[in-house]
Amino acid sequence: MDIVIAGAGIGGLTAALSLHTAGLRNVRVLEAVPRIRPLGAGVNLQPNAVRELAALGLAEDLADLGADLTELGYYNHLGQEIWREPRGRANGARWPQLALHRGALQTTLADSVRARLGDDAITTGTRVTGFAQLPHAGVEVGVGHRDDNRPAARIRADVLIGADGLRSAVRRVLYPQEGEPRSNGTTVWRGITRAEPFHGGRSMVVMGDGRWKAVVYPLAVRPDGDGLVPVNWAVSRAGREDPAPPDAGPGDGFPTAVAHWRCEDLRMDALVAGTDATASFPMLDRDPVPRWSFGAVTLLGDAAHAMAPMGSNATTQAVLDARSLAHALATHDDPTAALTAYDRDRRPRMNRLQLLNRAKGPEVVIDLAHQRAPHGFARGVHSVLPAERLAHIAHAYARAAGFDTASVNAPSPYRPPAPDPHTL
Ligand SMILES: Cc1cc2nc3c(=O)[nH]c(=O)nc-3n(C[C@H](O)[C@H](O)[C@H](O)COP(=O)(O)OP(=O)(O)OC[C@H]3O[C@@H](n4cnc5c(N)ncnc54)[C@H](O)[C@@H]3O)c2cc1C
CATH class of the missing domain: 3.50.50.60 (FAD/NAD(P)-binding domain)
Structure with missing residues (x-):
């Protein structure tokens, strides 16, 4: 064929x-x-996907x-935790979640x-x-x-x-x-910066305030001689205004709005300022x-x-x-x-x-948290949304995408068929 x-x-x-x-x-x-x-x-x-690529050797x-990621956390713009979950092997999957270039x-x-x-x-x-x-x-x-x-x-x-x-x-x-x-008016800037590992070195952090959002994760686990790893970041601005033109540089509406955001030891200013090349895109789908x-x-x-x-x-x-x-x-x-x-x-x-x-998708929890507590949560409040609801959103999405642990650990549906014993 x-x-x-x-x-x-x-x-x-x-x-x-x-x-x-x-x-x-x-x-x-x-x-x-x-x-x-x-x-x-x-x-x-x-x-x-790692299971399927492993089947290809x-x-x-x-x-x-x-980087083999073991945690995903959603936070508000003040770095207060909304939801955090183990990922990949840390979640009992036989295969890791890999972040790579x-x-x-x-x-x-x-x-x-x-x-x-x-x-x-x-x-x-x-x-x-x-x-x-x-x-x-x-x-x-x-x-x-x-x-x-x-x-x-x-x-x-x-x-x-x-x-x-x-x-x-x-x-x-x-x-x-x-x-x-189709564009929804959201502009995304992204870059890769050599920076110090954050949140233990294997975490994806998603922070947002209902309009701006930052997604950050490492692309390597082992730091180089300077103690730095490549960190991938994407900052998006929701809105109906014209998206920034492709490859708009730091001067063109660049995400200074998120530069002061911090989440424990993750500092957005160190990331957005230290990037060699930044590109911007309208967020598109079909x-x-x-x-x-x-x-x-x-x-x-x-x-x-x-x-x-x-x-x-x-x-x-x-x-x-x-x-x-x-x-x-x-x-x-x-x-x-x-x-x-x-x-x-x-x-x-x-x-x-x-x-x-x-x-x-699962990132809707950031908007839900923002609607309930636009200025952040009071001290001592773990999250402004019920844990069962947050868990339901995360697990329902993982099932829809086929990366819930039960689906991942089941045998691949795309294994070659067993040979017919009558034809052997
Ligand atoms: C240059 C580039 C950079 C990207 N960077 C990122 C990123 O940083 N982060 C992210 O999440 N996603 C990124 N994506 C999208 C991501 O790769 C895809 O969403 C995902 O991997 C699905 O891949 P795909 O093979 O369906 O499509 P793609 O990865 O888009 O690959 C499509 C390929 O088809 C080629 N092509 C297009 N038209 C024709 C044609 N008429 N004839 C022959 N070849 C054609 C393109 O050059 C490209 O190599 C990028 C895509 C491209 C093309």
């Missing part, structure tokens, strides 16, 4: 590795950028790449694809421009030069996987009326759609379900999609039936998660 994957992001590369591991060998990844470079900042792999490579993850996956599938498995500088389904089976994929949306050539494949991100060209053919991604799979074509990762960055999930879900899709293609003779099975497995959950994230 000839399979073309549009996009060598985390989802596309994991799909290539998963398909190869499942025994499907004719896989090509087409990537628009001329060279895969370590772009972006921090991402999280939740334990369900990548556990050791990944463990060296980032997106670029390091992408490079590791790309190296593995080239080592296993061959040097020519990834073609860079080649943009998928669109496709046409063939009358009986298969698809003709339009490909062009990296900056050109017009096809320069067409290639035939049995399956096309659109893993081409937020502005997917494959999705545009399937949903031509959709237009640009509406859920009623179908991802059409004949020989399907969508995966952000192309399928771009979601607001709440709950540290987007990368995790792209990995899960890739595993589900490879499993479906390996266990169905008919590619169309396989893509339908994948759609049925993943889309309903992702549709729900997109809407949950639009409603702020």
